[in-house]
Amino acid sequence: MGGPGRPRSKAARSAVLRAALEIVQESGYPVLTMEGIARRAAVSKQTVYRWWPSKAAVLLEALNEGATEIAPLPDTGDLADDLRAFLRRSTLGARGRTARLLVALMAEAQLYPAFGRSFQTGFLAQRRAVMVELLQRARTRGEIRSDVDLELVTELFFGALWYRLLAGSGTLDRRFADQITDLLLRLVAEA
Amino acid sequence: MGGPGRPRSKAARSAVLRAALEIVQESGYPVLTMEGIARRAAVSKQTVYRWWPSKAAVLLEALNEGATEIAPLPDTGDLADDLRAFLRRSTLGARGRTARLLVALMAEAQLYPAFGRSFQTGFLAQRRAVMVELLQRARTRGEIRSDVDLELVTELFFGALWYRLLAGSGTLDRRFADQITDLLLRLVAEA
Amino acid sequence: MGGPGRPRSKAARSAVLRAALEIVQESGYPVLTMEGIARRAAVSKQTVYRWWPSKAAVLLEALNEGATEIAPLPDTGDLADDLRAFLRRSTLGARGRTARLLVALMAEAQLYPAFGRSFQTGFLAQRRAVMVELLQRARTRGEIRSDVDLELVTELFFGALWYRLLAGSGTLDRRFADQITDLLLRLVAEA
């Protein structure tokens, strides 16, 4: 347990995460730099580079740190209720400050493949997995017709959600969540 | 017509656009810089800055230059046929080199609001408008139930398309296009 | 005269030279850094690197700037007078602040061959050349025996001078200069 050598400083780690979040909130993602993070956290640059490969990685860890459950899995036994709840939480949780964060991470994921992979599998895929499980349970209960691709249905929702985030084609409010809920329910409903 | 002074050099303009495209294709978007564009185009930096505010703007103009129509509007008089054709073209047109370009522009649009606005209204919104018009014509023909929000349906498709581009959740092939087509048709179809 | 492009800033150049000198005088050579020079001169690092390859190069140019003639060539027509004058000036000119500068440059010349070459040919060799010329003139007048290697005699003096600078084996004062003068005169004098 813990070989030789000075152990990693928890204080430095949390100072870095906090600094990154603060800079992004205050000044926006393009202003965020490894240099700036180190400066604000009163930490050496080397320490930041030792533990994170990029500013996006810092931010992703900070995001996963605080926001453990943006959208936990509801389970009332009724598809319509569960789905509506999940979509509402997911939608409303992707607004404001969080929206700016998500959008920046998605952008960075496109520009830097190494981070892209970790973002896609470590964040996006996990969010989809939650919804797929929700649908899967409903299917077990016989609420969903057998010819529907649950993965695809899940992509329809997250696609619409992210599209609004990225394309600015509309607001992310309860009405949006409920509209999508109704459409998806119609698609998956047993005849 | 054309005030005093030396007129704008067409050679410089096209050299810049070509250089930008080449750099992106060869080395990826993050390597693209205003400095590099000017160097490759054998043009002074000042000239680039005079006519384009950012590297993304150069790239967007280059994209609009070559790619006339990714997905022109089909009109056979039958919703199913038109929709299927449009989705197939849109999907297949967003692969390979074009995919890399689109993805980079979307990323840049998130990071730099000024470019983001021009990208959202000048590119994304226009693509949606084409599809909405397609659906609108079908509604006029009575093929679409009246309680469906055509804008939202359009977002479902482009959302899924962009989500696959950005999240890498699946391939963009004819099967994908047809699956979405079937789902959307079920959603909008008259009882 | 002066092709295209913005001309080099004289203000920046002299600010850099001045800053380098000041830092060395105040804090010593090891404290001198390219970064520090740029900071103090209120000039970008790039500008420093554009014109000088190293901090030693900056310092050498600064030295050659101010101290045009540390030891100009005396010419009275008498070897003893000329030599004594030259050695005195050379010796007394290598004290105090100048000593610290010379010593640092010599050290740097050993550590970085590229600078070493420019220092040896651009500074040291020129000082020797002056003294050799002095002796040469005396030889023309018949004051120096023919079997003496004037280059070697010159090295004897500069060797002793530099040795005292570097090894701290004694002071650099008029007495030292005169002692060496006497010895050298004895060596070169006609029988």
Added chain:
Amino acid sequence: MGGPGRPRSKAARSAVLRAALEIVQESGYPVLTMEGIARRAAVSKQTVYRWWPSKAAVLLEALNEGATEIAPLPDTGDLADDLRAFLRRSTLGARGRTARLLVALMAEAQLYPAFGRSFQTGFLAQRRAVMVELLQRARTRGEIRSDVDLELVTELFFGALWYRLLAGSGTLDRRFADQITDLLLRLVAEA
């Protein structure tokens, strides 16, 4: 003998000295760093810092370790023979690898006063002392005129030697040694 606690590791000490010598020989003095020494010696940095204050100190100790006597004192009873032998050995011993080492140490001595003092008194002064003693013995035998400053004569030789090392003004070969020998003999010889 030797208080409590683990005794100093001889293995670590010699590994450090060897590593320092190897690095300097292979890559030159500027590449030598405390960090690199520790790495190569497979020793912790702390251990290096515990026993040596600087890389120059390591090197000086390594130099004194291996090189017992560069120029031991000859004593044939004849000034000319002794002087010629001493100058030859001193000159030829300051070439090749040793030259690089000497030059680096001299440079470092200029840059870091603490090391400078130990180098001047612990190395340079001792070399001069040997030669002064040689001359002193000759004076006792009546071979040297009484008005000559033996310290100064010694500086003439070492000055010329070091000057050639540092200024690259000529080669260090037997011819050089013999030329200087002749000149010095002429200077000190009884009328």
Added chain:
DNA sequence: TAATAACCGAGACGGTACGTCGCGTCTTAGG
């Protein structure tokens, strides 16, 4: 036989400079 004390390696820490790159602006000569 324990306690104590100085050593050892590993390695993280806050700093600071390195030399390079791109930013967006500017100043020149010339078409």
Added chain:
DNA sequence: CCTAAGACGCGACGTACCGTCTCGGTTATTA
């Protein structure tokens, strides 16, 4: 008024070393 050329201040990049520190472990002397 445009163009190419290119210098400018600025600031981030990612790396290297600095000298210090904090670990777990190792060897000796002393109690």
